[in-house]
Structures are given as C-alpha cells and as structure tokens.
Amino acid sequence: MIKRLRYENGDLDAVDLRILRMLVDDARASVAEIARSVGMSAPSVSERIRRLQEGGIIEGYTIRINPAAFGLPLAAWLRIRPVPGQLGTVSEILRDIPEIATCDRVTGEDCFIARVHVGSVPDLERVIDRIIPYAMTNTSIIQSSPVTERLPMPAGAND
Amino acid sequence: MIKRLRYENGDLDAVDLRILRMLVDDARASVAEIARSVGMSAPSVSERIRRLQEGGIIEGYTIRINPAAFGLPLAAWLRIRPVPGQLGTVSEILRDIPEIATCDRVTGEDCFIARVHVGSVPDLERVIDRIIPYAMTNTSIIQSSPVTERLPMPAGAND
DNA sequence: CATGAAAACAGGTCTTA
DNA sequence: TAAGACCTGTTTTCATG
Numbered sequence: 001m002i003k004r005l006r007y008e009n010g011d012l013d014a015v016d017l018r019i020l021r022m023l024v025d026d027a028r029a030s031v032a033e034i035a036r037s038v039g040m041s042a043p044s045v046s047e048r049i050r051r052l053q054e055g056g057i058i059e060g061y062t063i064r065i066n067p068a069a070f071g072l073p074l075a076a077w078l079r080i081r082p083v084p085g086q087l088g089t090v091s092e093i094l095r096d097i098p099e100i101a102t103c104d105r106v107t108g109e110d111c112f113i114a115r116v117h118v119g120s121v122p123d124l125e126r127v128i129d130r131i132i133p134y135a136m137t138n139t140s141i142i143q144s145s146p147v148t149e150r151l152p153m154p155a156g157a158n159d
Numbered sequence: 160m161i162k163r164l165r166y167e168n169g170d171l172d173a174v175d176l177r178i179l180r181m182l183v184d185d186a187r188a189s190v191a192e193i194a195r196s197v198g199m200s201a202p203s204v205s206e207r208i209r210r211l212q213e214g215g216i217i218e219g220y221t222i223r224i225n226p227a228a229f230g231l232p233l234a235a236w237l238r239i240r241p242v243p244g245q246l247g248t249v250s251e252i253l254r255d256i257p258e259i260a261t262c263d264r265v266t267g268e269d270c271f272i273a274r275v276h277v278g279s280v281p282d283l284e285r286v287i288d289r290i291i292p293y294a295m296t297n298t299s300i301i302q303s304s305p306v307t308e309r310l311p312m313p314a315g316a317n318d
Numbered sequence: 319c320a321t322g323a324a325a326a327c328a329g330g331t332c333t334t335a
Numbered sequence: 336t337a338a339g340a341c342c343t344g345t346t347t348t349c350a351t352g
Binding site for chain 2: 012020023024025026027028055056057058059060061062063064065066067069070071072076077091094095097098099100101102103104105106107108110112113114116117118119123126127138139140141142143144145146147148149150151152153154155157
Binding site: 030 | 348349350351352
C-alpha cells in the first residue's frame with residue numbers, strides 16, 4: 001500500500017517531492033532548470049512552488065552556514081536538565097547564549113537538547129558554566145554527520 | 160576585548176554579519192534590499208556575498224521545510240548506542256531510514272544522535288524497530304523549539 | 319510571447335598601505 | 336604609487352502575466 005502525503009490543499013505527488021528535493025539541495029535553482037528536470041513548463045512549476053509555500057510546506061528560504069569556516073570549528077550537542085523550579089530560567093538563558101544554533105524542548109529525562117558551535121574547548125566550558133547553576137548538563141562533541149540535513153520522508157511514500 | 164571572526168581571506172566585519180543574518184532569515188532577499196539595509200551599493204554587497212561563498216562560510220542555499228504540513232507532525236530525537244561490532248551496520252541503517260532528517264556521530268555514551276519526523280507513534284515504533292536489533296535507543300519527543308535554527312555567534316563577537 | 323524587475327558586468331573614483 | 340573597496344550606469348537574464 002502506497003502512503004499518500006497530504007496537506008490542506010490536497011495530495012502531494014511525485015513531482016512536488018522532486019521539486020522539494022531540488023529546492024532543499026539548491027534553493028537558487030531557477031524555475032526553468034527545475035522545470036526541465038521534472039519535464040514540465042516553467043509556469044506549472046512556478047504555480048506548484050507557490051502552492052507549497054501557501055500550504056506552509058515551504059516555510060522559507062535560508063542559507064547553509066559552515067560554522068567552522070568562520071572560526072567556530074567545535075560543535076556539540078548539550079542535553080540539559082534543569083533543577084526543579086528553574087525550567088523557565090534555563091529556557092531564557094539558552095535563548096541568550098549566542099553560541100546555541102538550535103534548541104528543542106523534549107520529553108524524557110532531559111528537558112532541552114541544544115546544538116552549540118564554539119571556537120575551542122575553553123569556549124565550550126564558558127557556555128556550560130552559564131547553564132550549570134540552574135541545570136545538569138551532558139555534552140557530546142560532534143565528530144561527523146552520517147546524515148546531513150535532508151527532506152524527511154515516510155517509508156514507502158509515493159515518490 | 161572584542162573577538163574577531165576570522166576566515167582564510169581575512170576578517171569578517173559587522174556588515175558581513177548583517178548580510179549573513181539577513182540571508183539566514185530570508186535567502187531570497189534581493190541584493191538591492193540587503194544593500195539598502197546595510198547602507199551600501201548593490202554591487203558591493205554582491206561582492207561580499209561572493210567572498211562569503213568562496214570562503215566556504217556560505218555553503219549553499221536551501222529551504223526551510225515544515226514536516227508537519229505534509230503529514231509528519233511527530234518529531235523526535237533518537238540517541239543510538241550500537242552493540243559492540245555493529246557501528247558500521249547501524250550507520251548504514253540510519254542513512255537508509257527516510258524518516259531521519261539529520262544524524263550526527265558524537266562522543267560519549269551514545270554514538271549517534273538523529274532527528275526523525277513521522278506521522279504517528281506507530282510509525283515511530285517502526286523506525287525504532289529497524290534500529291533495535293543492532294543498538295540501544297533512547298527516544299525524546301520534541302515538544303517545542305525555544306531556539307529555531309539561527310546563526311551561531313561567539314560571545315562578544317564584533318557585531 | 320512580452321514586459322518588468324533584478325542581478326551580473328564594466329568602467330571610474332577614492333582611500334590607504 | 337599600487338591595491339582594494341565601493342559607486343554609477345549599462346546590459347542581460349529571469350520570472351511572471
């Protein structure tokens with residue numbers, strides 16, 4: 001059985017998925033180029049992209065940054081477990097730490113998972129020292145990335 | 160003391176940082192618009208963007224996807240610890256699971272940290288079932304995101 | 319197919335090492 | 336004086352009706 005991806009305006013078909021993959025890969029690919037690749041006219045592709053935006057599937061356009069290239073070669077995941085009563089404080093501190101590139105609130109023993117980019121181990125220590133008064137932390141240095149940011153897909157989707 | 164962001168071709172100044180922030184926020188902002196915002200001519204901004212690309216700081220252009228909008232409303236972080244001797248196998252399996260949007264190899268007790276997007280709890284179970292023969296897993300459902308993907312910055316940077 | 323906007327390009331000026 | 340950064344005007348490309 002084939003799974004169908006749905007959104008408010010109807011089904012996403014294989015062409016939509018190919019368009020999305022191309023845009024994830026290179027958001028500056030021209031409409032003409034995408035059209036050629038999927039075998040459609042440029043206006044048709046243009047219209048599909050418009051619908052993907054209005055359906056909220058494409059939230060926006062952004063750049064991929066290489067933190068190492070501007071002096072932040074050390075990346076780590078921090079798991080953060082606030083001491084009772086300090087959850088709000090910790091949340092605010094995390095937002096205020098500029099080295100944190102992303103942070104999610106999660107279920108389970110840890111309350112937050114944050115990705116940090118720093119220049120050195122002492123810099124990492126300084127980041128942790130800002131959190132440690134209000135939470136227990138657990139740090140994992142990123143060594144490599146077997147899967148870099150890509151379009152998630154349900155198993156057996158209609159692509 | 161002001162920290163200076165360095166890259167191979169020299170220093171990044173405050174204007175470069177503003178350009179990067181604008182592009183992270185909206186990679187389709189026109190050069191003219193960015194130029195107006197930073198108080199420069201379009202060609203100057205264009206030249207700076209070119210240098211940021213050639214310096215490897217801007218790795219590429221991409222789109223922000225909302226997985227919930229196309230039928231994957233449930234997101235989770237998986238921590239994965241392969242049983243001895245199965246690290247390579249696990250790494251391959253993780254690459255093959257289409258629901259995994261990103262996966263890092265890390266130091267510490269866990270070997271991998273992966274973000275998955277699925278349609279339902281049963282779908283999450285199916286993902287975990289593919290991994291469990293070769294590794295111990297620990298799952299944290301994402302509830303919210305106090306910090307959404309942003310440009311990391313050293314404390315006290317020259318912006 | 320035509321129109322309008324936006325980006326790439328070329329040439330000229332000013333500052334600074 | 337030479338190099339680099341920026342600005343103005345022009346051309347060409349691309350998205351859109």
